Amino acid sequence: MKMLDKLVLRLTEETEGRQGSLFYILNGINEELGYIPEEAVLQTAENLNISKAEVYGFLSFFRNYKTDAAGGGAYHKIVVCRSESCEASGSKQLIEHIKASLNLDFGKYSPDGKYFLDYVYCFGHCAASPAVGVDGILYEKVKPEVFDKIIKTLDFNKLEEPVELKLAKSLIFKRCGDINPLSVGDYVDKGGFGALRRVIAEIKSKGDEGKLLFINELKRSKLRGRGGAGFPTGIKWETVFKEKSEVKYIICNADEGDSGAYADRIILENDPLSVIEGMIIAGLITGSDYGCIYLRAEYAGAKSIIESVLGLLKDGGYLGNDILGSGFDFDIDLITGAGSYVCGEETALMESIENKRGTVRQRPPVPAVSGLYGKPTVINNVLTFAYAVYILSDNSNLEYFLSLGTENSKGTMPFQVSGAVKNPGIFELPFGVTLKELLKLAGADENAETVQIGGPLGAYFPLSAEFLDLNLSYEGVSEKGGLLGHGGIVVFGGGTDMKYRLLSSLDFFIDESCGKCAPCRIGTVRLKELFERILKKQNIEENLKIIDEILESMKYLSLCGFGAGVYMPVRSLLAYYKNEIIEA
């Protein structure tokens, strides 16, 4: 048997009984060969008993899969981040430098075949940006001269000290940095699995009444999902609990695609057991015995930690059959994606687990009623599971959580600050803190002029008195015409090239649209064309009017929050930086 056939067969056998088999097999081939050869596609299709078209359809959706061989020999793959935080820290100049010094362009090899240049929309290392990957190793704070040293020595670790991340902790981040993430004992010593034991005891003695008790606690806490939409978690769990189905699923959404957001990564790397405990509890309460963690491909560090702890938990009786002698079963698999922002959207994420292209599903039905494989599914963000554990640990935690925050945003939020600040990092603070207070803690640079809140679909705000007083809560940001999203805040200094910023984000929208609905698929491309005409001073006012109409159509007619959200960054850039962008 040929080497390649053996590899595909081994990977196929390893996927037995796991969800997300195409990701597993193709990621395995990619890691081994750096691309997906035609024979591997045929072999995979045959082994999984699906068509070649299905495998091609799937792999052509994801940025990380390439079907062409690597430049005919050994080459170094450079992957540079094009997203907001890196741009606020100098990636524009860095990208220009890389292209010029190595004679490269995106998606191209250098003329000598030694280098290949690719890009990513955020590595989740925004607090140490600009970030660049070379041959799979991630380098932080890369200035042009540092990049030259990396290329010369291919070893940056010897050149610089690791970047320190500021971590202000309160509820769910309190263990981070104080425990060994790979030690179940450390976690238990710091109160870990207390909530799980409480849930098991109540359900064993009271059955469904016990489950409802915890659902009601979650509802009372007013916990809102931290993935971006802010949906009440208690209601979601209650819906899944009430659905009559033999099979139900729990999914942890660790796709964390928003640029400027990295709280999921930090908690998964430092206190992964708190997230897993939340998933097990969700399973016991809603009646599911299987969960999966859907992790974005860029998080290699978190991947190896999660793999290790899942093994430890299975050995320790916390996962598998009859967990902790309770009579309940629950197991978890890790699924790693392959580079797609829209796969963070819950229905696209489920499609991709089902070996289909990551396109968004029409709703209703919502996933809580018909989710993965049409079964009732709890899908929550990483942080939401950790907050559920905090709240359900004991009543005093629930009361304390309720005492923090604002009327409609209870508890804390790990605000992630990056860009033009002296202390980039995570500030887990009660909702309602003002932007001014947060920027003071993060040490905003004197020339800080603009923030973007809530990721690439969030609004840009100038740092005027009006916006410095903005209260950071779901309702506070939305009152000002923005969204809080996952709590990422990127600070831009004066002198930021807003024209470049706009064009970069339009590229992002075009690249990441799943293509399912016309307003977004066509609208994103048309927006870029129209702006390019405007920048050439062609029919400026008329083209701006068409842009406005397209944004309006996208807002109301798009199938999901991606297309519907494009208006926010584009309109806010035009509202506050029109002169800079258009140079009237």
Ligand SMILES: Cc1cc2nc3c(=O)[nH]c(=O)nc-3n(C[C@H](O)[C@H](O)[C@H](O)COP(=O)(O)O)c2cc1C
């Ligand atoms: C385009 C798009 C991307 C999204 N990306 C993420 C993501 O990376 N992580 C996440 O937790 N939620 C993401 N969401 C939100 C999810 O669809 C979903 O609301 C969330 O996983 C539910 O969990 P929660 O209730 O705990 O927030 C995204 C939504 C959209 C529209």
Ligand code: SF4
């Ligand atoms: S809005 Fe964009 S990302 Fe969402 S379904 Fe439509 S094409 Fe896909």
Ligand code: FES
């Ligand atoms: S690592 Fe570049 S924006 Fe996050």
